[in-house]
Amino acid sequence: MVGAKKNYIGRYLIATLLLLIMVYPFIYLILNSFADWTQVDKKLIPTEFTLRSYEWLLTGGDVGIARPWLNAFFNSAIVSIASTFLMMLIGILVSYALSKLVFKGRDFVNNFVLFHMFFPALILLIPTFLLIERVGLYDTYLGLIIPKAVSLWAIFMYTNFFRAIPDTFIEAAKLDGASNLQILFKIILPMSKSITTVIFLFLFTERWTELLWDMIAARSDDMLTLNVLISQMFGPYGGYPGPMYAASVLLTIPVIILFLFFSKKFQEGMQFTLK
Structure with a gap:
C-alpha cells in the first residue's frame, strides 16, 4: 500500500514537472510583457512590473503613432x-x-x-x-x-x-x-x-x-x-523586447x-x- 502511494506521488511529481516545463515559456512571455524594461530577458522571473510595454504599443511608442500595432x-x-x-x-x-x-x-x-x-x-x-x-x-x-x-x-x-x-x-x-x-x-x-x-x-x-x-x-x-509585424520586430523594433512580448x-x-x-x-x- 505504501509502495503504491509512493509510485502515485512520483508520477504526480513527474507530471507536474513536465507540465511546468511546457507552460513556462508562456509564463515567461507574460511576465516579461509586464516586467520593467531593465529586467526584460535578464531574469527568469522578473521582480518589478509595469504597464510600460503595453502603453508603448497602444500609444505609438517613441513616434507617438499607435496605428501600426x-x-x-x-x-x-x-x-x-x-x-x-x-x-x-x-x-x-x-x-x-x-x-x-x-x-x-x-x-x-x-x-x-x-x-x-x-x-x-x-x-x-x-x-x-x-x-x-x-x-x-x-x-x-x-x-x-x-x-x-x-x-x-x-x-x-x-x-x-x-x-x-x-x-x-x-x-x-x-x-x-x-x-x-x-x-x-x-x-x-x-x-x-x-x-x-x-x-x-x-x-x-x-x-x-x-x-x-x-x-x-x-x-x-x-x-x-x-504576426507579420511581430516577426519584423527583430529589425527596426529589436531594441524594444518588452513591447515585443506584449504584442x-x-x-x-x-x-x-x-x-x-x-x-x-x-x-x-x-x-x-x-x-
Missing part, C-alpha cells in the same frame, strides 16, 4: 474571421454533398480531397501569388482571405461526421418537403455542434497565426497582420479566450475525432 491587430481579426467563416461554410456545403448526396464523380472528388491533403502546400505558393497579383488582389484583404478560403481538412472532418448521422433523419425531412439546404442547416448542423467547435478552433488558430502567406500577399504597412501576448489572447469559451464542446468533439 492597433491596425495590425484589426487586420488579423478581419482576415482570420472572414477566412474561418468561408472555410467552414465551404467545408459544410461540400461535406454534405460528399456524404449525403449521390452524384456522378463523388468518389473522384472525395479521393481528390484526400490526395490534396498530403500535397505540399508550398508548391502552390508561387502560382497562387502570381494569380492574385494578376487579378489585382495583391496587398488587399481579398488577397489575404480568398486563397485561404478552403480547408480540405475541414471537408474531411465534416464528411466523416456527416456520414455517421443516420439517413433516416434526412429521409423524414424530405418527406416533409424540406430542401437540402434546410436539412443541412436545420437538422445536420445542430447535431454537429461538437465537431463544429473543434473545426472552428483549429481553423481560426491556424489562420490567426499564419505567417508565410501574410508576408507574401501584403506589402504596405496598412495591410500587415499582427505576442495580444496575439495569443483571442485564441485562449475562444478555447476557454468553447472548452466543453471542444472536449466532446475531440472524443469523436479520437474514435
Whole structure:
C-alpha cells in the first residue's frame, strides 16, 4: 500500500514537472510583457512590473503613432474571421454533398480531397501569388482571405461526421418537403455542434497565426497582420523586447479566450475525432 502511494506521488511529481516545463515559456512571455524594461530577458522571473510595454504599443511608442500595432491587430481579426467563416461554410456545403448526396464523380472528388491533403502546400505558393497579383488582389484583404478560403481538412472532418448521422433523419425531412439546404442547416448542423467547435478552433488558430502567406500577399504597412509585424520586430523594433512580448501576448489572447469559451464542446468533439 505504501509502495503504491509512493509510485502515485512520483508520477504526480513527474507530471507536474513536465507540465511546468511546457507552460513556462508562456509564463515567461507574460511576465516579461509586464516586467520593467531593465529586467526584460535578464531574469527568469522578473521582480518589478509595469504597464510600460503595453502603453508603448497602444500609444505609438517613441513616434507617438499607435496605428501600426492597433491596425495590425484589426487586420488579423478581419482576415482570420472572414477566412474561418468561408472555410467552414465551404467545408459544410461540400461535406454534405460528399456524404449525403449521390452524384456522378463523388468518389473522384472525395479521393481528390484526400490526395490534396498530403500535397505540399508550398508548391502552390508561387502560382497562387502570381494569380492574385494578376487579378489585382495583391496587398488587399481579398488577397489575404480568398486563397485561404478552403480547408480540405475541414471537408474531411465534416464528411466523416456527416456520414455517421443516420439517413433516416434526412429521409423524414424530405418527406416533409424540406430542401437540402434546410436539412443541412436545420437538422445536420445542430447535431454537429461538437465537431463544429473543434473545426472552428483549429481553423481560426491556424489562420490567426499564419505567417508565410501574410508576408507574401501584403506589402504596405496598412495591410500587415499582427504576426507579420511581430516577426519584423527583430529589425527596426529589436531594441524594444518588452513591447515585443506584449504584442505576442495580444496575439495569443483571442485564441485562449475562444478555447476557454468553447472548452466543453471542444472536449466532446475531440472524443469523436479520437474514435
